[in-house]
Structure formats: C-alpha cells, structure tokens
Amino acid sequence: MSPIPATAGIGLRFQHHRAVVETKPRVAWLEIHTENYMGGGIPLHFLEQARRDYPISMHGVGLSLGSGEGLDDAHLARTRALADRIEPGLISDHLSWSVNDGTYLADLLPLPLTEEALDVVCANVTRFQEAMSRQVLVENPSSYLRYGHSTIPEWEFMAAVANRTGCGILCDVNNIFVSASNHGWDALTYLDALPAKAIGEIHLAGHSKRVLDNGAVIRIDDHGSDVIDEVWAIYAAAIERFGAVPSLIERDNNIPALESLVGEADHAAAILSRLGPAQHDAHAA
C-alpha cells in the first residue's frame, strides 16, 4: 500500500485513462470513484497500470452510510475486493444516504441530523471500518434542504462521528461553502468545530448557481467548473487550521484536459506548501 502524500492529487477519470498511463503526468497521487471500478475489465486494467506509478485513494459514492436499513453486504464486499486489489492509501465515503429499500437513488442525500441518525451513521461507519480492516474517512456533504426535526448542527455531527468511531474526516471545503450559502451557516464556524487531528483529506470543487423565479439563489455542487475564490479562501483557512493534508480538486462534469487538472492541482499544492506545515501523516492505517 502506498500512503497518500500530504500534497495535491487529481481525480482519475475515464477520459484520461490512456493519457495518465502513457504520459505519467507529474502529480503526487490519484483518486478514483470506487464504484467505477467494480466489476472488472477495461477500467480496472487501466487502474492496475496507474497504481504502479501513483498512490491511489478510493472514494466511494454508493455505500449509503446514513441508511436506516444498514449497509449492503454485497456493496461492502465489492469495496473490500477492490481495496485488496488496489491497496489504496485512503478509503472514503460520505455523510449521506442513497439507498432505500434496495433501490439506489443515485445521489448523496441529506440526513436528518438527530441522535437516532447519529447512532445509525456511527454503526454503519464502524461496520465499514471493520469490513475494510482499517480506518476510513467520511466526507461532509453539500445539502440543499434541512429537516425540521434535526437537533445537531452538521459540524457537530461530523465531529461526533469521528470521535465515536475513530474514523477520519474528508473535509470538502466547497461543500461547506455550498451548504453555508444555502442554509445561512458560517463556513469558519464549521471548520472550527472539526477536530484537526481527524482531517485526513480535503476536497475542493466548482459548483453552479441556480437563480429561482423569486431571485433567490441556490448553489449546487456539480463539480463542473473552476473553484471560485471564496472556496480557495476556505481552503487556505482549513490548511491553516489542519496543516498540510492530501488535497484534491474534484471534476466530474465538463472534465478538462489532463494538463488543466494538473495545473489546478499545482495551485492547491502551492497553497499547501505556503500555509501548511506538515502537521501529521495522512491516515494510512
């Protein structure tokens, strides 16, 4: 297993499979979407090649850590099988749910932030860690709505999951900005509440803005554009608080040429080296 270094990496996307393997771009590590490499065949072939040259982080979107019905054994087993094969430096998924009654709802859906949900998430994260035989990271989501019966601020909920289960946190600073904007939260209050020693990775991304008929703006996390200045500012604040941790700019739509991704990673790496004295090693248990 190659640990993920505390600098910037890029996401490995299908469009760049051949270019990454053939040109070996100058980046420190790669992150994959776990679900894209389940099964086998041609995608996995490229990943097998890429992992010879780069540490790999496995970032899942489908485990549904917030599902009241518990985790899907088959999905856990597929994740473990891929981890055994790829030997990733990090394994992560989200504070969200996406499965109900066996149907996959193809999105990272928001949880009511209650004591019941906290118990459910902690039980599922513990099960995830046991199935992987190691620590995992849990990412804070973007959200567009809140539930009336929520009783725990999201930042406290994230900290509680890390404290109770021993998992690490994947801090997505774009998600903090998007949710803060949509709900009137304060991004720095959010950052301050997260336990610094639990932060194992940071995500940045672009998002879109939708203007509703009444002129109100809703921000949507679509990973389809450049990171905006406000999000870079939260990133800098995060690095000042958490030290240098592995950082990734996510692109899932309007995916630019490989060189552009590498350039974006260089930008993050420059901030890391300027602001982030290496505080602790990546969570590579």
Place this chain on the structure above:
Amino acid sequence: MMPTLREVQAAFAQSLLTGEPSGTLPYLVDDHEIAPADRMGVYRNTFVGTLVAALRITYPAIERLVGEKFFEGAATRFVRDHVPHAAHLNTYGGDFGDFLAGFAPAASLPYLPDVARLEWAVSSAANAPDALPLDPAALGSLSEADQGRIKFQPHPSVRIVHLAYDADRIRKAVIDKNEAEMAGLAPDATPFWLIAHRKDLDVVMRRLTDDEARFSQALMAGGQLDQILAPDGMEAQIALLGEHLATGRFAGYSLD
C-alpha cells in the same frame, strides 16, 4: 412526534422516484426564501441527471443517431420506470433497447432497439469480471475420450446476441463517424447472430450463422462437447471451437 429515519427516507425516496415532493415537505424547514419544493427539485434533477448520464456513457451510438435532445427525453422517460439496484452504474440500463422498441417517438427508426442491445452487449463485455483466457495448450494432453467429455466455461465477457437491421454496421459507422458509410446503409431487417467478447483492451465481435450460434450457445452454457457436436456439421464446428479457443472466449474447462 419525531419521525424515524426510516420513515423520512421512505418518504424522500418516494418523492425522488415520482417527482412529487408532497410526502417529504412536512419534514422540511421552510424558513428561507427558497421554497422546500424547489430544494427537493434539486435532488430530483440530480437523480434523473445522474442516471441519464450513465445511459449516455453506455449508449453513445444511440445518442449520436437521435441527437442529444431526443436522447435526453428518451432516457429521462426510461429512468421513470427503471430504478437502479446497485451503485455501480455500469450495471444500469440493460433494458434500454427493449424500452426503445416500445417508445412511440422512436418508432420511425426500427433499427434503434437493436443498436442499443448491441451497445449493451459491448458495454457489459467491457466491464465484465476479469479471467485469464484458457490456454489451448492445456487441452493437448487430454485423451480422445476425455476431449469428448469436456465442458467449457465461457470467459465472463462473452455475449451472444440476436439482432437485425445491420445493427453492428450502423453502430460501427456511427462510432467511427463514417458519414459515407452511414449514408450508404440501407438497414436490412434480416435477423443475425453476433458474438462479442473482450480481448485485451477492446471488445471484439463477429457475426455467427444460425448453426454457429446454436453450437456456440450450447458450448457457452457448459454442455458436454460430445453431446453438442453434430455428425453432419462436425468439421465446421471443430473449426469454430478452435477459433473460440484461440481468441480467448473460454476461461476454463472441466471433465465432470
């Protein structure tokens, strides 16, 4: 009384699948200038959009044949009645060809369902589990009697499909963006068989005659060789068996 997590998730899922948010709205905060129904709409759009995007990856030739807008309309309609049951979305959408066969706005393009069925075969072959192809030399030491008892295991990527309307030629011309070839195509409704499998980093395919398809299907279903070989076509069958072996369409064999 506070709703349980399961109650909230069941209501939310129902809203997402139907596009009708009313079952979820009572649980949501309404204290801002953005209405809860608009907030739910973001999730509904992402749900549909993610699945349409997954179909777009699997069915590139269909999208080029009908155009982006038509494809999006058809895929959105498909998503309404076909929910995924697993998060690895390369397993999603295998019924799109059958759906297109009954999709009235596509009725003027009779070849569309078969092009889609072929694209599904190609996609599922590309993503099928890995297995080492059976080395033909492994059979060399078998006695003649044992050779007759062989049951082959297909490579996980092998797909045998029954198509019509020159779906393979149409798909190739579209993927290659070969406009001259496209213009010259006069889709013929005559049905044909096709076998596809993954070889190195490509999915390769070729047509089969009815006899070849019957023989190949029996082999791939694990039938015992001496019970499948037909006395009057044995020479051609042995030759096809040799091709299956040489090109890696088997992953193993057994003698029991």
